[in-house]
Amino acid sequence: MTNQEPFIAAAAESEGTRGGISRRSVLLTAGGAASIAVVPQVASQSVSEGGPASSMVRVRLAVNGTRHELDLDTRQSLLDVLREDLGLTGTKKGCNQGACGACTILLNGRRVVSCLTLAAMHDGARIETIEGLEKNGELHPLQSAFIEHDGLQCGFCTPGQIMSAVGCIAEGHAGSPDDIRFWMSGNICRCGAYPGIVAAVSDAAKRV
Template sequence: MIDREPPSRNAEAASRPFPTVIVSRRAVLQLAGGAASLATIPDASAQPAPASGQTSEALERVRLIVNGDARELELDPRQSLLDVLRETLDLTGTKKGCNQGACGACTILLNGRRVVSCLTLAAMHDGAEITTIEGLSAGGELHPLQAAFIEHEGLQCGYCTPGQIISGVGCIAEGHAGSPEEIQFWMSGNICRCGAYPGIVAAIADAAERS
């Protein structure tokens, strides 16, 4: 009979099966994202310090006439008119929808022409006259198209309504409100996710007849 030495602790540990570790896909993605973000952080010591008395960004002085009021502003040349109206001038009636010029929620009148303000750089329109939804009513009275939207129920949630009304004002001024079909065509850049299009068309047609 052969005597055998008891296995060492290392040998016992080596013979045990490894525990199963389950790592979720979310955890892997979070770890990968964290590593990538750390890799892209610039070395602060390698960045030149701004000269004394200078800011890190060059601002441009821009004069805008917004709803009849002259405004002198110092703006980042990359700012859109939409962001200037909402963030700088606190005119939040103009809505930010897609921010890609596709939905029309941010429509304003720029020198009498309707434009999507999210794709319009403020610095390129020094001296321009701008009309937003806040500038349509006068003396406490609603604009005729605003009243027509209420009368014909041309809204549901109301998010797109400021852009719809401003675009409708432009549509009438351009002479493109002669028939429901014409209104539908020239208002096609303004999207209503609630589907209130029949009321919108009826309101614009009604306001056009009264103007």
């Protein structure tokens, strides 16, 4: 697992470059990289009788245009790989059972919940996360619209909302507020920022 540390460091650096210090880089600096759980959570768990102790697979992923070749435990979800191996912590772990949408990413162009799929099943896949939306220092129209329309309060669900909205608009389901409410219903916001979210998606749909 030692080969994962450079990824963590690289991600902390890229987050830290915008506006100075990010929460993640503070964690890394204060605790030291060694104290962050780089080993996947799954590895600490018990072993069923007669089953393999663990199983590793090599997986190639293109994430936000960058290619990675990773040796992964078969139990790792795409979400865990993004967050723990690649340090892309923009994608959030909410319910971890496919019910909240906080972990939404684009997998080969389609919006999916990254918690409910195994990375080992996606060798060669193309993935886009919230970190990949900004181009040449310009926010994606959805990112700008979420700011303009106050589409968040605590912000935890926002990366998932935005990635889901990218899919929703591309699918052609952002034509009316009712359409948006229905086709964004896989993304839950506990703060109840829905009016702002619907306004932001509606506005951005006209611009992308």
